[in-house]
Amino acid sequence: MLKKHLAADPQRPQYHFLPPANWVNDPNGPIFWKGYCHLFYQYSSTIFPQGPKYWGHARSKDLVHWEHLPMALSPTPGGPDKDGCWSGSAFVNEGLPTLVYTGVFPQVQCLATSSDDLATWKKLARNPVNAAPPAEMRVTGFRDPSIWREGDSWLMTVGAGSQGQGGTVLLYASKDLAHWDYLHPLFSGPAFERRNPTSSGQYDAVEAGDMWECPDFFPLGDKHVLLVSTQGRVHYFVGAYSDRIFKAERQGLIDDSALHYASKTCQDPQGRRILWGWVREARSDAAQNAAGWSGAISLPRVLSIDSLGRLRVDPLPELARLRGRHSQFGGSDVNGIVPYPQIQGSTLEIQLVIDLGGTKEAGMIVRRSPYEAEETTISYDAGTEYVVVATGRSSQSPDVSRKSYLGGLKLSPGELLRLTVFLDGSVIEVFANGRTCLTGRIYPARADSLGMGLFARDGRARVKSLDVYEMRAISRDRLTT
Ligand code: DQQ
Numbered sequence: 001m002l003k004k005h006l007a008a009d010p011q012r013p014q015y016h017f018l019p020p021a022n023w024v025n026d027p028n029g030p031i032f033w034k035g036y037c038h039l040f041y042q043y044s045s046t047i048f049p050q051g052p053k054y055w056g057h058a059r060s061k062d063l064v065h066w067e068h069l070p071m072a073l074s075p076t077p078g079g080p081d082k083d084g085c086w087s088g089s090a091f092v093n094e095g096l097p098t099l100v101y102t103g104v105f106p107q108v109q110c111l112a113t114s115s116d117d118l119a120t121w122k123k124l125a126r127n128p129v130n131a132a133p134p135a136e137m138r139v140t141g142f143r144d145p146s147i148w149r150e151g152d153s154w155l156m157t158v159g160a161g162s163q164g165q166g167g168t169v170l171l172y173a174s175k176d177l178a179h180w181d182y183l184h185p186l187f188s189g190p191a192f193e194r195r196n197p198t199s200s201g202q203y204d205a206v207e208a209g210d211m212w213e214c215p216d217f218f219p220l221g222d223k224h225v226l227l228v229s230t231q232g233r234v235h236y237f238v239g240a241y242s243d244r245i246f247k248a249e250r251q252g253l254i255d256d257s258a259l260h261y262a263s264k265t266c267q268d269p270q271g272r273r274i275l276w277g278w279v280r281e282a283r284s285d286a287a288q289n290a291a292g293w294s295g296a297i298s299l300p301r302v303l304s305i306d307s308l309g310r311l312r313v314d315p316l317p318e319l320a321r322l323r324g325r326h327s328q329f330g331g332s333d334v335n336g337i338v339p340y341p342q343i344q345g346s347t348l349e350i351q352l353v354i355d356l357g358g359t360k361e362a363g364m365i366v367r368r369s370p371y372e373a374e375e376t377t378i379s380y381d382a383g384t385e386y387v388v389v390a391t392g393r394s395s396q397s398p399d400v401s402r403k404s405y406l407g408g409l410k411l412s413p414g415e416l417l418r419l420t421v422f423l424d425g426s427v428i429e430v431f432a433n434g435r436t437c438l439t440g441r442i443y444p445a446r447a448d449s450l451g452m453g454l455f456a457r458d459g460r461a462r463v464k465s466l467d468v469y470e471m472r473a474i475s476r477d478r479l480t481t
Helices: 002-007 285-291 317-322
Strands: 022-033 036-044 054-060 067-073 085-093 096-103 108-113 143-150 153-162 166-174 181-188 213-220 223-229 234-242 245-253 260-267 273-279 301-305 311-315 323-329 332-344 347-355 361-368 376-381 386-390 405-408 417-424 427-432 436-441 451-471
Touching (some): 022 054, 022 096, 036 067, 036 085, 067 096, 085 260, 096 143, 153 213, 166 223, 213 301, 223 245, 223 260, 234 260, 311 317, 311 427, 317 323, 386 427, 405 436
Antiparallel strands (some): 022 036, 085 096, 096 108, 143 153, 213 223, 260 273, 323 451, 332 451, 347 451, 361 376
C-alpha cells in the first residue's frame, strides 16, 4: 500500500537519492570501499513527531544509482546512543572501516566497526570514547564528529559553540582512538550575521551561528576547506592549515538556500571531493505526514578551487548517465515570454546559456500549467545580482511555502549567464556559473503543470544555447523498515 502510494506521488523525486519511505535528514559518513561508495543518512521511521535517529545505509557503484542496505546503526537500549545515533563520519583504521557518531542525550562521541565490508556494525564496548566537551566550556552542543589520520596521531573534530558568541569546531588528538585529548578550537566564529533576504524584502532570522553542526574539514588543491552548518545554511571557509592551526582566507556558502543543509563530503578514487546535503521540505508537517516521506539527499556535487581561488561547486558529471531524450535550441532572442511547447516534464535537466544584454531580468519558466495557473521562474535579476527561484505561483496547494529562493551572483562585464537546473518532482537544484547553488522546493498541485518557456523583462536577451534532457528515474527497491 505504502509503496504504491509513494510510487504514485508526483512530488517525490525520481533521480535524487532518498530512503524507501519516511524521514531522512543529514547525509552521514560517505566512504569508498571495495568498488562502492557507501552513503549513510539520518533516518527516522516516523515523520512528525520525529522518532529517534538511525543510520540508514545505501551503496552505489556510479554515484548515481543506489542500492538500499539494512540500517547500519540503531539506538542500543541502555547504551550511550539509546536516544538516537546522530550524525558523524566514516574512516578506515588499519583496514577496518569505522564509524564515529554522536549518541544522545547527553551528546557523546561513539565508535562502531565493521569486519564484513560494511554489512554489519559492532559498537565499541567502551563507548563513548569522547564523553564531554572541555570542562571550562559551556557549549551549545557537542556533536557530529569526524576523524582523520595525521602523522602518528588521530585527530577528531566535534561541532560546538558558545551561546551568543559563535560557533566553534573543537579539535582533539588521540594515539589509540579510545582516549582523546582536547587541543584547541580548530576554528571559531565570529558570530557572523548574514541575513537571508526573502522575496517579500523582509529578512529571515539572523544566522547567529552559535552552534556549528556537521563540521567537515579536508584538503582541496593546495588549500584546506572547512564546512559548517550554522543552523541556517552551510558556510565554507577556504584557507591554510599547518601545525593543527587553520587560518581562513575566504568565506562563502555551499548553497544560498537554507533548504540545502548538513553537507558532508568524501574523496573519490579519482581524487575528486564529492559533496551531498540534506534537501529539506517547504511544506506543512501535516502534508509531509500525509505524503509518507520527507527530505531527500541532494545530487552529488564536485568541489574545486577555481583560478581566482574561489570554491567551485558543480554537479557530478556522471549524472549525464540519467539523460534521456534531448532537445536543443539556440540562437534566438527573447523579449517577453517565449513558450517552448515541445518541452514538458517534471524530471528534467535544463542547461541555459544566455547573454542578458541590457535586460533587467531573464531566465526560464518551469512547471507551467495551461493558462499559467501554476508556474515557477528561475532567473537572474541584473539589478539585485540575484539568481531567483520565484515560487509565488508554484502551487495552488495551501500547504506549501511560497517564499522565493535567492542566490547572490556577480557577473563580470560581458559574462554570460550559465544556468544548469535539475527539476525532480518537488526538488529544484540550480547551479549558476559554477559558483552559486540554489536549492528550492515546489509542489505544483496540478498534473498539467509541466510546461516550460524562457523570458526576458525590460529588454532583449540572446539565447546562446538551450539544452533540455528528460531524466530517467533511479531504481529504489524494497522497504528497509
Ligand atoms: N542533525 C543531526 C545532528 C546534527 C543535525 C541529528 C544537523 O547530529 O547536528 O539528526 O541537521
